[in-house]
Amino acid sequence: MERTIYVHNLYVKKKRGKKVKEIKSMQEDLLELISKLLSQDKKLRKQTYDYKKQILYLNKSSYKKEDNILVLQFISAKYAMVRNVLDTETLDDKGQLKTKKDGDEEKTHIGIKFTGKHSAICLYENNPNGISFSIIMNYLNDFILEQHKLRQDNYYYKIEHNNKVSKDFLKALKYADRIKAVTLTVDQEDLKVSEIKRFSGKNDIKRDIDILLKPAARGKSITKNTVKDFFNIFEDEKSDIKKIYVDADKQDKTPLKFDTEQMKERENVNVLETVTGEADPNDIKKILFGLLKEY
Numbered sequence: 001m002e003r004t005i006y007v008h009n010l011y012v013k014k015k016r017g018k019k020v021k022e023i024k025s026m027q028e029d030l031l032e033l034i035s036k037l038l039s040q041d042k043k044l045r046k047q048t049y050d051y052k053k054q055i056l057y058l059n060k061s062s063y064k065k066e067d068n069i070l071v072l073q074f075i076s077a078k079y080a081m082v083r084n085v086l087d088t089e090t091l092d093d094k095g096q097l098k099t100k101k102d103g104d105e106e107k108t109h110i111g112i113k114f115t116g117k118h119s120a121i122c123l124y125e126n127n128p129n130g131i132s133f134s135i136i137m138n139y140l141n142d143f144i145l146e147q148h149k150l151r152q153d154n155y156y157y158k159i160e161h162n163n164k165v166s167k168d169f170l171k172a173l174k175y176a177d178r179i180k181a182v183t184l185t186v187d188q189e190d191l192k193v194s195e196i197k198r199f200s201g202k203n204d205i206k207r208d209i210d211i212l213l214k215p216a217a218r219g220k221s222i223t224k225n226t227v228k229d230f231f232n233i234f235e236d237e238k239s240d241i242k243k244i245y246v247d248a249d250k251q252d253k254t255p256l257k258f259d260t261e262q263m264k265e266r267e268n269v270n271v272l273e274t275v276t277g278e279a280d281p282n283d284i285k286k287i288l289f290g291l292l293k294e295y
Helices: 026-038 133-151 168-174 224-235 281-293
Strands: 002-014 047-049 054-064 069-078 084-086 093-096 105-114 119-126 157-163 178-187 208-213 241-249 255-259 266-270
Touching (some): 026 069, 026 105, 026 119, 069 281, 105 281, 133 157, 157 241, 168 224, 168 255, 178 224, 266 281
Antiparallel strands (some): 002 157, 054 069, 105 119, 178 208, 241 255
16 A cells, blocks of 8 residues: 655744753653653543544654654544444445444554754654644644643743655746745744734634735736745744745746645655555554655
């Protein structure tokens, strides 16, 4: 079976505050916290996402010290989906075989290669029936914050991420003749406008905010160099930009629209299949270790 592996950049972002200290090493801190998390009972590791009718917990970890690579296996399950089960050959109705509390177990893996004190490359196995990468990162960040609050050590931070973008983004930029607009997506917390920051943290408002940039004069174009500058900022681990969207026209006036999300770097891999029709976890782990050694 085929799986798509997406590539992300990870970096530490220290929380604001006078007494907040910067951690010495993301690698050391995360390894210690993962060990702590896995020492707990599964029920204590579990998080429930009611809005998605889904649960998630960290199940396993594998670490190769010589390569600075950590592979994590997460288990998720969707609940409250009760349907009649059909035999697809005979069409016999087998009735409802699950209750609302039951869910099919799905495994999703990520691999992390620590590349600096506060940075890493992360590969995410896209399991269509599994859990999203953003939820996995929220899960880890919640535990990081919880543990450091319990310790009262003032090491308050979160692991931010952005897509590692393929060279196709800059290739697409070459075809742009007139760039009509560039949209930058940032987190509410990173905006300096106090009126906007007052709404930060509200549950009914999406955390991401789009900043629309237009040419200085009607009929003019944003230059390609300006877009390249934004792209270079986006790729910096300290960047506040989470996404860049370009709205342009080609020389023949046909529309050209592209963004960093659409052109994120990925690897399509063939994975062994289990008897239950799932991607073999051991094969996925082997693939992630192999790919990350190349970064």
